[in-house]
Amino acid sequence: MDRTLGQRVRKFRNQKGMTQIELAEGLITPSMVSQIESDRARPSYKVLAEIAARLEVPLEQLLKGVNLDLEYSSKYKLALGMVRANEFGTAIPLLESLVEYAPFKIPKGNVLLELARCQLEVGNVTEAESNLNQLANHEQSAAMLPQVLLLLGKAAELKSELPIALFLTKRALEEVLKAEQLDADLHVKFLMQLAALLGKVGKAGEAVRYYEQALQLDHGSREERAKTYLRLAEMFDRQKKYEQAEDYASKAAVLLEEQSNEKIRQELQHRSIMLLRGSGDWKSAVQQLLSLAQRCEREADRAGAGKVYADIALICREHQSFDEARTYAEQARKALPDTDPAMGKVHRVLADVSFYKHDDRKGQTHLDDAVKIFEQHGMAAELEEAVLVMCRHLSSKGDFQEAFRKLENYHQYLLQALGHRGIVL
Incomplete structure (x- = not known):
């Protein structure tokens, strides 16, 4: 083996x-390739990643089962390179071995x-929290406390514990x-996470303040600035400040024209259309979104198409076009998993359609399903x-007792969510 x-490297090159x-061409010398294959030289992460690309092998597969008996500092640098390149799963075994064997180096x-950080990115929230709590309780890690708290906040978000x-x-x-x-850069990261959380809990006005602070500090990529503009537009839209929402959505649209990553461009274009839908012909917005949905379907992106159909249904409902709203909501329902966050929006639309059609029982069922997903x-x-x-x-139907019960359930949910369980003080 x-x-x-x-x-x-030699095995995959020969294959x-x-x-x-x-x-080696244009990357390193043939002599260096020879030294790497004879284990007399260790490539940097950048070189290793390019070698994997040329061999048409995923980096994780190239390193699978390899005994990386490197000097500790070299191994750490290699792991950091993987983290910066978003190769989180590949970096984890290296970092785990460093925790165990290199406490003094x-x-x-x-x-x-x-x-x-890597464990959070791959969804291992419990393991990440264990490591972060270990850091938070260690006096020598005081300088890292801001980043530890930030990542603990991210872990709580992944567990849908938004107040925490x-x-x-x-x-x-x-x-x-x-x-x-x-x-x-670090300051911007903290501001962006806080703003996003405030938006999620409905505090759009506060979120705007932190997004604007981040924009003043950030001179990052056009893609990142476009995303921030769209988030600001969404926050103003929630506050019904449509002029500001349109202004930021338009700024994002300008930056998106030069976005080379097609998937990201489609996602941001989708959000931009939703934010600008109030400033023009809503049927034109529907047509633009239909084109996006069809593109997603051609690319076998069912979930992406489902999310677009959900928003088309929402626009139709906003303009009292209930039959069309139901048609597109059902298309979204077919494409999305039952527990997808966008299904909450789908059930909200179907509830309104049912109430309009005087089918109160079905409308109530859809509202209950929406509430479950949002929770x-x-x-x-x-x-x-x-x-x-x-x-x-419920109150309009005279069912005050059931309305009170639903409100009480919501109150209990909030009390449970607001309990500061697991917070490191």
């Missing part, structure tokens, strides 16, 4: 039918922090602002709106 990196000269806190996530992220920002020299995903703003609609409808 090929246990060294050099053996693996590909490449010479050392062909593999490299600060253990740094390794644990990067390991927790908000509490931790606010604390993280407070801690980072105490620094004598503030890193602008499951911690969608506080959407949940509040759905519960209020439900209670108003």
